[in-house]
Amino acid sequence: MSHILVTGGAGFIGANFVLAWLRDKTADGVVNVDKLTYAGNRKTLASLDDDSRHVFFADGYL
Ligand SMILES: NC(=O)c1ccc[n+]([C@@H]2O[C@H](COP(=O)([O-])OP(=O)(O)OC[C@H]3O[C@@H](n4cnc5c(N)ncnc54)[C@H](O)[C@@H]3O)[C@@H](O)[C@H]2O)c1
Secondary structure, three states: OOEEEEEEOOOOOHHHHHHHHHHOOOOOOEEEEEOOOOOOOOOHHHHOOOOOOOOEEEEEOO
């Protein structure tokens, strides 16, 4: 499967982008890299926890 790369994907714009992108079941997967600063909230992506098309990396763990 092809993937797109999203940085800052636990932030306001990024998380909404990722959720909207993956609403399309035919869309490429998402590799999401976020530094999880005060602005990042992993919980906004909780609905994707069981979605294998979403691969999340907290920056610093790469
Ligand atoms: N509820 C709301 O209406 C609401 C909430 C939050 C923000 N906003 C607005 O949204 C706009 C900003 O949104 P945004 O999504 O651009 O910013 P954001 O600050 O919401 O998110 C930025 C994301 O990038 C991450 N990040 C920072 N440095 C990084 C790095 N080096 N590598 C990887 N990830 C990194 C942060 O952890 C965070 O998750 C502003 O206008 C703000 O006022 C609105």
